[in-house]
Structures are given as structure tokens and as C-alpha cells.
Amino acid sequence: MTLVLIATTMAVFSTMALALGRALKGPTIYDRIVAVNVFGTKTVLVVALITHITGHADLIDVALVYALINFIAIVTVLKLVKTRDLGSATEEDPQDA
Amino acid sequence: MLEWGINILSGSLLLIGGAFGFIGGLGLFRFPDFYTRLHGAGITDTLCAICIGAGLILQSGISLLTLKLLLILLFLLFTAPTATHALSRAAMIDGVEPELADDSEPLSAHRGKPSSRT
Amino acid sequence: MRNVLFLSLTLAGLWLAISGVYKPVIFFLGGASLILVVWIALRMRIVGDEHNPLVFSWRLPVFWLWALGQIIQANLHVARLVFSPEKISPRIVSVPVPHKSSLGKVVYGNTCTLTPGTVTIGLDRDTLVAHALDEQSAQSLVSGRLADKICWLEGSTESQQ
Known part of the structure; x- marks a missing residue:
């Protein structure tokens, strides 16, 4: 069973490698943010897999917290890129004019 | 006997999840423009996470670990579309133009659409 | 309270x-x-x-199972497209949003994004603008099956279309 877990981990690692490749290639900043987002969600899965491989049940808390922090980090980076300012409450939205 | 069946089921779910993760990563890498790449990222966020999560849940039996895995899956499935939507909306407002097929309406036709269309 | x-x-x-x-x-x-x-x-x-605890009814698990089926179908479709990227024909579609409550609208937009092949780009009071990977993905949205299902989830069976 451990072999299957390790094989799955390797598959997820290769996904992360592809995401990193996309993050390096760009071309727009949003491509990079999508790639980093995918990298983050895969990290959660890898940590969950490692929990089962090593049998340390406490590690799952790391995955739980990482899942939440990853989302907040992505939205924060997006807002920083968009508005260059984390303090403003709203952004100018030409769509809803 | 039952344990054997569960092991096989969870093993195949894990491998399917890994394979879909790889396919999604390939899509993320190969598709031509930003909006199509979002669909590749979508595969890794949904089916890959669901399959691997389900496989791990089957292996951990009934314990605190199962509940935490379920919570992780729930959080991932709630946050992934929100993050994707935020990204696509930000990109569209920023003026990243999608490459569209020839027989479809351009983006500008939808941008300024009057809101009463039912 | x-x-x-x-x-x-x-x-x-x-x-x-x-x-x-x-x-x-x-x-x-x-x-x-x-x-x-x-x-x-x-x-x-x-x-x-x-x-509100009343939001959770027996319809929610049924809807989740149905959505899981849709997600698996859409995943298989997009996975096939990954291996033949020349077959994609990206398009933007806008569809009406028949749901009255804002919660229904959000569930609609989120489920649309959650099924690969369609990504919600814009959502306002009564239209949803989505990017679809090809004709078949767009059809799943345009045909209104998802919207009807969420109307059913909301408890109001009549959709305004």
C-alpha cells in the first residue's frame, strides 16, 4: 500500500513541477498566480499523503491550516497586484458602472 | 476479504487522482491562453483532490483523521472556485483578452450587455 | 439571533x-x-x-451527489481535450440567472466554476458571464440544467426562463 501512496505522491510532484514550469514561463502575471495556486493546493494533498506514508497523524493539521492559508495568500497577492494597496476597501470596477 | 477490497478501491482511487492531477498539470502547461489554462487548473482542483481525498479517507478508517480529511476536502472545494473566479475577473478587468474561436461572439459583446436579458 | x-x-x-x-x-x-x-x-x-439552519435540507446532499456526477463527466471531457489541444474552441457565453436569493446566485456561479470546462468570469444581478472551453462545455450551461437544479435546491421549482 505504501508503494501506491508513494506513486501517487510522485504523480502529484510532477503536477507541481508542471505548475512551476508555467509559473516560470508566464507570460502574464495571472498565469503565474494560477500556477502558484495549483502548487499550493497540491502541497495540501502531498502533506495529506505524507501523513499516511509516515503514520504521523498530527501532520494532517498542517494540511488543514495550509489549505486555508493558501486561499487567503492567493487572494491577498491578487489584491496587491491589482490595486498596489492592501488598505483600500474597494477597487474601482469599470464593469459595474 | 473486506479489508482487501477497500485497499484495492482506495489504491485505484489514489492512482486515478494522481493521473488526473498530472493531466491537469499538462493542461495548465499546454493550453494556449490564460482563460483556457484555468480549465486545466480546474481539473487538478476538483477530480484530483476528490479522488486522492476519498482514497485517503478509505484508508484511515473511522477516526479523527477521517473527519480532518473531509474538512480539508470541503475547504478545498469551497475555496478553489472562489480563487479561480477572483483570478479570472481580475484578469478580465485588467484587459487580458481571451483567444476565441472564430464562430463565437467577442468578449466586448458580453461586457456591455444590458442587465435585463431574461 | x-x-x-x-x-x-x-x-x-x-x-x-x-x-x-x-x-x-x-x-x-x-x-x-x-x-x-x-x-x-x-x-x-x-x-x-x-x-440560517433552514438552508440545510435533505436536498443539499442530493444536489452534491448530482454535482459530483457532473464534475466527473466534465473532468473526463476536459481531460480528453488536454491530449488534443487543437480541438478546443474557447468561447464566452452569458446566461440568465433565474435565482432570487443571493445564496442561489453564488451557488450557481461556484458550481459553474467547479465543473471544469466552464469558468465564471462575471456574475451580476441577473446574468452570468462564463468562459467555456468548447461547444459541449458551453452547452451544459446554456441548456439550463444546472440552473434548474439549483432552483430546485432553492425550493422554488419554477424557473423564469
Whole structure:
């Protein structure tokens, strides 16, 4: 069973490698943010897999917290890129004019 | 006997999840423009996470670990579309133009659409 | 008030479930953080309809199972397209949103994004603008099956189309 877990981990690692490749290639900043987002969600899965491989049940808390922090980090980076300012409450939205 | 069946089921779910993760990563890498790449990222966020999560849940039996895995899956499935939507909306407002097929309406036709269309 | 009570109970249950350590000091810390979180949520005025226990009915698990089926179908379709990228024909579609409650609209937009092949780009009072990977993905949205299902989830079976 451990072999299957390790094989799955390797598959997820290769996904992360592809995401990193996309993050390096760009071309727009949003491509990079999508790639980093995918990298983050895969990290959660890898940590969950490692929990089962090593049998340390406490590690799952790391995955739980990482899942939440990853989302907040992505939205924060997006807002920083968009508005260059984390303090403003709203952004100018030409769509809803 | 039952344990054997569960092991096989969870093993195949894990491998399917890994394979879909790889396919999604390939899509993320190969598709031509930003909006199509979002669909590749979508595969890794949904089916890959669901399959691997389900496989791990089957292996951990009934314990605190199962509940935490379920919570992780729930959080991932709630946050992934929100993050994707935020990204696509930000990109569209920023003026990243999608490459569209020839027989479809351009983006500008939808941008300024009057809101009463039912 | 009912919403606040339900939110507190959910948070307490969540805390008890993932804490795993049951000692007086830990209970005190958990209670303190619960009160802090509820106070912040009240101060941000985000305690609303989604904390109403009536939202959860037997229809929700049925909808989740149906959505899971849709997600698997859409995944297989997009996975096939990954291996033949020349077959994609990206398009933008806008479809009407028939749901009355804002919760229904959000569920519609989220489920649309959650099925690969369609990504919600814009959502306002009564239209949803989505990017679809090809004709078949767009059809799943244009045909209105998803919208009808969420109308059913909302409890109002008549859709306005």
C-alpha cells in the first residue's frame, strides 16, 4: 500500500513541477498566480499523503491550516497586484458602472 | 476479504487522482491562453483532490483523521472556485483578452450587455 | 439571533472535532476564541442567510451527489481535450440567472466554476458571464440544467426562463 501512496505522491510532484514550469514561463502575471495556486493546493494533498506514508497523524493539521492559508495568500497577492494597496476597501470596477 | 477490497478501491482511487492531477498539470502547461489554462487548473482542483481525498479517507478508517480529511476536502472545494473566479475577473478587468474561436461572439459583446436579458 | 446561535454551535462543534485534546485550559481557550470570532463576524456584519439552519435540507446532499456526477463527466471531457489541444474552441457565453436569493446566485456561479470546462468570469444581478472551453462545455450551461437544479435546491421549482 505504501508503494501506491508513494506513486501517487510522485504523480502529484510532477503536477507541481508542471505548475512551476508555467509559473516560470508566464507570460502574464495571472498565469503565474494560477500556477502558484495549483502548487499550493497540491502541497495540501502531498502533506495529506505524507501523513499516511509516515503514520504521523498530527501532520494532517498542517494540511488543514495550509489549505486555508493558501486561499487567503492567493487572494491577498491578487489584491496587491491589482490595486498596489492592501488598505483600500474597494477597487474601482469599470464593469459595474 | 473486506479489508482487501477497500485497499484495492482506495489504491485505484489514489492512482486515478494522481493521473488526473498530472493531466491537469499538462493542461495548465499546454493550453494556449490564460482563460483556457484555468480549465486545466480546474481539473487538478476538483477530480484530483476528490479522488486522492476519498482514497485517503478509505484508508484511515473511522477516526479523527477521517473527519480532518473531509474538512480539508470541503475547504478545498469551497475555496478553489472562489480563487479561480477572483483570478479570472481580475484578469478580465485588467484587459487580458481571451483567444476565441472564430464562430463565437467577442468578449466586448458580453461586457456591455444590458442587465435585463431574461 | 437564530443565525448567531447556529454559527456559534457550528464553530463549537468544529473546534471540538478538530481539537482532539480535552483539558480545562484548552476548553477555556476554545471558548474565548469562539466568542472572539463571533464578535468579529457580527462587527463585520457578515452573519446572514448562509448561517440560517433552514438552508440545510435533505436536498443539499442530493444536489452534491448530482454535482459530483457532473464534475466527473466534465473532468473526463476536459481531460480528453488536454491530449488534443487543437480541438478546443474557447468561447464566452452569458446566461440568465433565474435565482432570487443571493445564496442561489453564488451557488450557481461556484458550481459553474467547479465543473471544469466552464469558468465564471462575471456574475451580476441577473446574468452570468462564463468562459467555456468548447461547444459541449458551453452547452451544459446554456441548456439550463444546472440552473434548474439549483432552483430546485432553492425550493422554488419554477424557473423564469
